[in-house]
Amino acid sequence: MSDTQRDGIQEVQPEKVLRFTRGERISHWVHAGSFFILLFTGLGILSLSFRPALVIFGGVQVARVIHRGIAVIFVVVAAGMFLIGDSRYHWEWLKSAFHFTKADWQHISAFPKEFFGGHGDYPAQDKYNGGEKINSLLTIFGSFFITVSGIVMWFSTSLPAGLVRWAYPVHDLSMFVMTAAVIGHMYLGLLHPDSQVSIFGMLSGYVPTKFAKAHHAAWYERIKNQQRTVPGK
Amino acid sequence: MARKTVFVDTSKCTGCKACTVACKEWNELPAEKTHLVTSYQTMKDFTPNTWTYLTFIEKYQNNTMDWYMRKAQCFHCAEPACLKACSSAAIHKTDSGYVVIDQDKCIGCGYCVENCPFGVPKVDEVRKKAYKCTGCIDRVENNLTPACVQTCQPGALEYGERDTLLPKAKARLEQVKKEHAQARLYGETEMGGTTFLYLLFDSPDVYGLPNNPTMPLSLSLWQDFVRPVGTFAVGGAAAAVVVGVLGNLFKGRYSSGSEKRDLSDGSEQEKGGKR
Numbered sequence: 001m002s003d004t005q006r007d008g009i010q011e012v013q014p015e016k017v018l019r020f021t022r023g024e025r026i027s028h029w030v031h032a033g034s035f036f037i038l039l040f041t042g043l044g045i046l047s048l049s050f051r052p053a054l055v056i057f058g059g060v061q062v063a064r065v066i067h068r069g070i071a072v073i074f075v076v077v078a079a080g081m082f083l084i085g086d087s088r089y090h091w092e093w094l095k096s097a098f099h100f101t102k103a104d105w106q107h108i109s110a111f112p113k114e115f116f117g118g119h120g121d122y123p124a125q126d127k128y129n130g131g132e133k134i135n136s137l138l139t140i141f142g143s144f145f146i147t148v149s150g151i152v153m154w155f156s157t158s159l160p161a162g163l164v165r166w167a168y169p170v171h172d173l174s175m176f177v178m179t180a181a182v183i184g185h186m187y188l189g190l191l192h193p194d195s196q197v198s199i200f201g202m203l204s205g206y207v208p209t210k211f212a213k214a215h216h217a218a219w220y221e222r223i224k225n226q227q228r229t230v231p232g233k
Numbered sequence: 234m235a236r237k238t239v240f241v242d243t244s245k246c247t248g249c250k251a252c253t254v255a256c257k258e259w260n261e262l263p264a265e266k267t268h269l270v271t272s273y274q275t276m277k278d279f280t281p282n283t284w285t286y287l288t289f290i291e292k293y294q295n296n297t298m299d300w301y302m303r304k305a306q307c308f309h310c311a312e313p314a315c316l317k318a319c320s321s322a323a324i325h326k327t328d329s330g331y332v333v334i335d336q337d338k339c340i341g342c343g344y345c346v347e348n349c350p351f352g353v354p355k356v357d358e359v360r361k362k363a364y365k366c367t368g369c370i371d372r373v374e375n376n377l378t379p380a381c382v383q384t385c386q387p388g389a390l391e392y393g394e395r396d397t398l399l400p401k402a403k404a405r406l407e408q409v410k411k412e413h414a415q416a417r418l419y420g421e422t423e424m425g426g427t428t429f430l431y432l433l434f435d436s437p438d439v440y441g442l443p444n445n446p447t448m449p450l451s452l453s454l455w456q457d458f459v460r461p462v463g464t465f466a467v468g469g470a471a472a473a474v475v476v477g478v479l480g481n482l483f484k485g486r487y488s489s490g491s492e493k494r495d496l497s498d499g500s501e502q503e504k505g506g507k508r
Contacts, residue, residue: 045342046320060340061361115473117480156347164347168318169455176463180470187474193486 017212017220019127019201023085024093027078028202031139032182034074039179041067046172068154075147096128097136103218104130114194115184124217131188138181146174234329237373238395239382240402241304242432244409244416245389248273248287248302252381252390256285256306259369259380272300279305281357284366285381290440303431303440304381304390307332307353307366311425314448315345315354317456323363330395330428331368339363350424350446368428398430406432424448 020028041063044054057063082090103123107130110120122129128136149167156164188195189202195215201207212220253276257264262282267275276286285306292299313332316324323338324345334345334354341361345354354365369379373392377383382390391398402418409416415435420427423446437444481487 045340048320048322051321064340064342116477117484117486156343161347161352165449165451168344168347169451169459172455172463173459176459176466180466183467183470183474187477191474191478193481 015209016206017209017223018205019198019207019212020205021086021089022205023081023087024089025202025205026085027081027090030073030077030081031143034070034077035178035182037070038067038074039175041070042175071147071150071154074143078143093128093136094140096126097133097140100130100133101126104133107131108134115188115192117193124221125215125219126222127216127219129216135181135185138177142174142178142181145170146178149174234327236395237329237331237428238393238398239368239379239429240391240393240398240432241429242389242391242402242405243301243303243434244405244413244432245387246287246302246304247387247389248289248300249386250287251384251386252304253283253285253287255380255384256366257283259372260284260367279353279355279365281355281360281362281364284364288440292435292439299434301434301440303433306381306429307368308351308420308424309366309368309428310423311427312448313424314348314350314452317448318344318348318452320344327370329373331370331373332428333367333370334363334365336360336362336364348449348452350443350449395426395428395430402430402432409434 040050040053041057043050044057044060044063045051045067051060054060054063057066081087082094103125107122107125110122111131113120149171152159152164152167153171156167189199190196197211198207198215209220256262262284265276265280265283268277269275270277272289272291274287274289276283279286285304288301288303288305290301290303292301309330309332311326311330313324313326315334316326316332320342321338321340323335323340324332325335326332339362341356341358341363343356343363345363346352346356354363356363369377369381372379378392379390382392391401399421402421406416406418409432413434417433417436419431419433419437419442420429433440433442
C-alpha cells in the first residue's frame with residue numbers, strides 16, 4: 001500500500017498512516033512538558049496547599065526562577081516551530097482550529113455521549129474533529145493570554161499598577177481553562193477505550209489505518225490522494 | 234483589643250520630619266540617599282527601608298501659596314487590598330486595626346504592592362520580602378505609642394482608641410474649616426475606615442491621594458470569582474474523567490473484543506517492529 005507512504009524517507013508502514021510529523025510532535029511535547037512544569041511551579045506560588053511540594057525544585061524562590069525560565073521555552077519554542085518545525089502542518093492546524101464545519105458541530109453535540117463511553121452519531125471528521133478543535137482553541141487562547149499576562153507580571157515594576165492588577169486574574173483564568181482542558185485531553189488520549197490509540201500518533205507519529213478511517217475518515221481520504229500527488233513529502 | 238487610631242492632623246504638622254527619623258530609629262532601618270523632590274520633600278516614595286516620609290505640596294492660588302505637608306505611611310485599612318491579594322497568608326489584620334506583613338511567610342511576589350490603592354508595600358528584591366509600616370505593633374502591644382506619635386513635637390499625631398479620637402477629629406475639623414473650607418477627614422470610611430485617620434486641608438488628589446480608594450475590581454474578580462470557579466471547573470473536569478473511566482469499565486469497553494483492542498494490538502506490533 002504505497003498510499004500510506006507519506007514521506008519518501010520513512011519506511012513503508014502498510015497498516016499505519018502518518019498522523020503527526022516530527023515537528024508537530026516536538027511542538028506538542030515541548031508545549032506539554034513546559035506546561036506541566038509551569039503548572040506545578042505556578043500552583044506552588046499561587047496556593048499555600050501546593051507550596052510544600054516546591055521542595056522538589058529547591059524551594060519557592062528557585063521555583064519562581066524556573067517558572068520564568070520554562071515560560072521562555074513555552075513561548076519561544078512553540079512560536080519557533082511555526083517557522084522551522086514542519087511549519088506547513090503547524091499553520092494547517094492553526095487554520096483548522098478556527099474553521100468549524102457542520103461536521104465539527106455534529107461531532108461536538110455527539111461528544112458528551114462519546115466521552116462517557118456511549119456512542120454518538122457524527123459524520124466523517126477531518127484531521128481534527130470538532131472536539132479536538134475546541135481543545136486547540138482553548139490551548140491557543142489560553143497560551144496567548146497566559147503569555148501576555150505573564151509578561152506584564154514579569155515586568156510589573158516598570159508597568160502601571162492598574163494594568164498589572166488585571167494580569168493576575170487573566171493569568172489564573174488561562175491556567176484554569178488549560179488545566180481543565182488538559183485533564184480531558186489526557187483522558188481521551190490515554191484512557192478512553194475508543195480514542196486512546198491516538199497517543200501513538202504523538203509518539204511514533206503513526207496511527208493504525210483502521211483508527212484513521214474510523215475517527216478521521218475525511219482526513220484519511222484526503223491524504224490518500226495527497227500522497228499520490230506529493231510523493232516526496 | 235479595641236480599634237485603635239492614629240489621628241494625623243496635617244493642620245498642625247510643621248514638616249520637621251522627626252517622625253521619619255523616629256521610625257528609622259525604632260525599626261532599625263538604614264538611612265537612604267535622599268534627593269530634593271519638591272521644596273522640602275526628600276523622598277519620592279516608600280522603599281523597603283523607608284516606611285514613612287513627608288510630602289510637601291505647594292498649591293498656588295490668588296497670589297498666595299498653600300503649603301500642605303503630610304506624613305505618608307501605611308493607612309492600615311479595615312478592608313486591606315494587600316491582605317486579599319496575598320497568596321502566602323503572610324498579611325494579617327489585628328482586632329486593633331493593624332495590618333502587618335509576616336516576612337517569614339512572605340515570598341516577595343509583589344501582589345500586595347500592585348493591589349494597594351496607596352502604593353504602600355515595597356518588595357526588597359534581594360531579601361525577596363515585602364516591607365511596609367507596621368504601625369509599631371511591637372510598641373502598641375506593649376502599651377507604648379507608635380514611635381512617630383511619640384516623637385511628634387507640634388502634636389500633629391495622636392494615638393488612642395478610635396471611639397474617642399474620631400469625635401475629637403471631627404471637632405478639630407469644624408475649627409479648621411473656618412479658615413479652610415475644603416478641609417476634610419480622610420480615612421473615616423475609605424477602605425472600610427483606615428487606622429491612620431487624616432485631617433486634610435484640601436481634597437485628597439491635591440495631596441496625590443486617590444479621592445475614592447477602593448478594593449480593585451480586578452482583585453475581587455480574581456479572588457472571589459476566577460479562583461473558586463476555576464478550581465470548581467478543574468475539579469469538574471477531573472470528576473468527568475473519573476465518571477468516564479468508570480462508565481467505560483462498567484460497560485466492559487476495556488475488555489477484549491472491542492474496537493480499541495484490535496487497534497492497540499496493531500500499534501504494539503508497530504512499536505516492536507521499530508525496535
